[in-house]
Amino acid sequence: MIKNNGFKILIFLFFVLFISCEKEKKETTDDIYNTWEVVDFMSIESMLYSKNNNYNPVIEFKNDGSFSLKLDANNCFGSFEITGENNLKIGAAGCTKICCDSDFSNKFVEMLSQVESYSFEDNQLKLNVPE
Numbered sequence: 001m002i003k004n005n006g007f008k009i010l011i012f013l014f015f016v017l018f019i020s021c022e023k024e025k026k027e028t029t030d031d032i033y034n035t036w037e038v039v040d041f042m043s044i045e046s047m048l049y050s051k052n053n054n055y056n057p058v059i060e061f062k063n064d065g066s067f068s069l070k071l072d073a074n075n076c077f078g079s080f081e082i083t084g085e086n087n088l089k090i091g092a093a094g095c096t097k098i099c100c101d102s103d104f105s106n107k108f109v110e111m112l113s114q115v116e117s118y119s120f121e122d123n124q125l126k127l128n129v130p131e
Helices: 002-020 045-046 103-112
Strands: 036-038 058-061 066-070 075-084 087-090 116-121 124-128
Touching: 066 103, 087 116
Parallel strands: none
Antiparallel strands: 036 058, 058 066, 066 075, 075 087, 116 124
């Protein structure tokens, strides 16, 4: 019975040691292949584009060169290509036409094909449109 308890203690200590030695997860990312919430536009005119119920569209860039986009009511799909260091070309999005996406969502879809580059800042992906 003493040997059995010693074995249990040894397993417990090994488990605690294993858990305590795990590396901390990296909290930042610099990989475009991920799911991103579209929070805002960085322009003066951005206030003109209202959201429905403060909903933020979600875009996912996939490793196979495709993207999917979830708007307020509709879904969009398309392709993209990384053409150089931080250079990005996004093809026109094909979207369902169920109903009533917000002005914000519609403007985002419209701007996607104008994106020329991307950058990361504070764990956020920024899609850059000229001017």
